[in-house]
Amino acid sequence: MLEKSISTPQELAELVKGRRKKALHNRVNRRELKQRLQHDALPRVTLSFYKYAHIADPKAFRDELYEGWDALGILGRTYMAHEGINAQISVPEERFEAFKTLMNAYEMFRGIRLNIAVEAEGKSFFALTIKVKDKIVADGLSDPYFDPANTGTHLDAEAWNRLSEDPDVVIVDMRNHYESEVGHFEHAITPDVATFREELPLVADLLEDKKDRKILMYCTGGIRCEKASAFMKYKGFENVFQLEGGIIEYNRQVQQKGLENKFLGKNFVFDERLGERIGLEIIAQCHQCGEPSDSHTNCANLYCHILFIQCDACKETLAGCCSEKCAEFAALPAEKQRELAPLMTFNGTQFGKGAYKAFRKAGGRLNKLE
Ligand SMILES: [Zn+2]
Ligand SMILES: [Zn+2]
Secondary structure, three states: OOOOOOOOHHHHHHHOOOOOOOOOOOOOOOHHHHHHHHHHHEEEEEEEEEEEEOOOOOOHHHHHHHHHHHOOEEEEEEEOOOOOOOOEEEEEHHHHHHHHHHHHHOHHHHOOOOOEEOOOOOOOOOOEEEEEOOOOOOOOOOOOOOOOOOOOOOOOOOEEEEEEEEOOOEEEEEOOHHOOOOEEOOEEOOOOOHHHHHHHHHHHHHOHHOOOOOOOOOOOHHHHHHHHHHHHOOOOOOOOOEEEOOOHHHHHHHHOOOOOOOOOEOOOOOOOOOEEEEOOOOOEEOOOOOEEEOEEEOOOOOOOOOOOOOHHHHHHOOOOOOOHHHHHHHOHHHHHHOOOOOOOOOHHHHHHHHHHHHHHOOOOOOOOOO
């Protein structure tokens, strides 16, 4: 499926030109793409990157990038907006140099940090999609004078460790509560929020009287803090710093350079694992019995599916469900479930976005079977 090898920008330009007439969207269905990829023995590099920049015409840039990437056999999911780009892709190993050449042809991508996934097998994507969106990170802001590209000072793990020892700094976790509950930096403020857009103004208000202090912000992979640090500067904070590449990159540098680890517990991630252990301590409790646990799970009743923390003992007693009601329901035949579902209310349907918070505050006892 891939043609000859490419080593110079000219060759790449030729290849792209030759494909110019091809469709800019994937028209093959997902199952076929999946099958095709499974038969495709090409080793792939899975990576992600993001960049806040000023993109005048996201639609045109999207089409241009799609052509270039498609020609290289790149797969993945990418979002583009006026404020920048957020990409998760897999690149055929033999085209990796060509990919870098293509990226370097754009000013905005020069010197960009590519987060290469270590254990990924490169089979996580089956198609290439690049979507134009309003924002790459939803923030609820509409002021045209707010510039997300005007970020705080970036810190690597070593600089972060050094600066965070200063008793005068304020460390802020810019993730949602369900993330910080199972892991966070020592002495960090962990706001009780369910969304980033809720958190931005809240943090600025919270730190209103600390404008002279050094503010250190962090999140999972860095993309939220780019914006959060810019927002703090926009709000008049002068000494704003952010952890470059987030907890993921921090952990990598700590391991690689043998630095002291200041992150406690688990880093919550949105894949099957729902978390990666960084510190050995367990800092959270089972939402059902209160015993120490930091294992997130989704309620095994698919019509509920609420996210919560459950220890092994409770998992066994309730068959992985958030309540007895869900456990009884999940034990019914699938057909019966489909029939009854529209008439039922579970924890996950009851609270919408606030579900996790409501469930946690009630100690996992919202929905007991009467
Ligand atoms: Zn428990
Ligand atoms: Zn449930």
